[in-house]
Amino acid sequence: MPEVEIGGRFGRLYGWLDWPARLVGLNLLWVLGVLAGLVVGGLGPSTQALYVLERDYLLGRSPRMWRDFWSAWRANLVSSQPALGVPLLTVWVLVFYLLAARGTPVVYGIAVVLFLYLATLMQLPAVLAHMDLSPTQAWRATVEVAWRHPVATLGVALLVAVLVVGAWFTTPAALPLLVPSLPVLLATLAARRGLPPPPTED
Template structure:
């Protein structure tokens, strides 16, 4: 029998806390299995894969098996994705270092404004790429395009995501004891939750377009 009321809410919250703690520990374990550098992105993809299934009302999936299968399946692609994200971050870092030695104020201002926009786009990419990667069955490089476009097209959702991620950051700063259990999994939950909201809006828009096209063909 399904519990309702206060006890039902308490049970569901407790269940989510336990789930997030488990996958955070799995993320740490498999990041170490991949010698950190080669494990962090595949482990993150695996974490998002599990969270996505939970949010899509698949609560009874075997957590360990699902995590391991996703980790192995996307190990090579995940590391390629990590290489791309790392290279982009390094380029932005080098540009900021170059900015420090520019003496021409006009050129400095132009480059600074450009770098601010590039940094914002990169942040949008970074926090949307994993929800997009585990949700859409598309070509590899299209994930990057989708992550940026979906984030920009749903700015209110993206801003809300950033706000919640900042709260997660503050929790980790002021309650460091939660870091081994919730640091990555809670941030992943936030990204996947808001990612799903953006995906539903996109699907609703596509459905409206299809309905209009169907009506136009019948006219």
């Protein structure tokens, strides 16, 4: 039986209806990828693979979820360690100082710095997925991309915080199914505003 192609508004609506199941599937793959790298070694390549696949979906490509996720995971297994490992370690350092400063006025300044840092860091894997850069170059490019449109960057960070906190207090069971895949989708959408057009595929 031939496939029926749906165009126009209904086609776009049909495409968006695919996203909930897609995000759940990607999230489960991300968890498997983290576990495959014994957590510490798997966090970077799994996160990078997640960004690569969501970028491809947003570009209208048709990646094969299982095959392309593990292909991207293997391709980024080594390179993602310095590119994402050091920034993620910095997050834990800031969290440590935040907890240590509880009850003092300094805690507000650290909280602001941590929020701005996380808002920027969310777009780092999107830049790495789009351009082949060294870790230092990627971080510089991420700062430029993220703060070229500060309203979008801050808006996405606030929206992610609201969604995560809201889900935690209302439907905590949804968190393992949609985090980090949903925040990654929002961060990728925000980063696309400041990235150059992707190369065309032959």
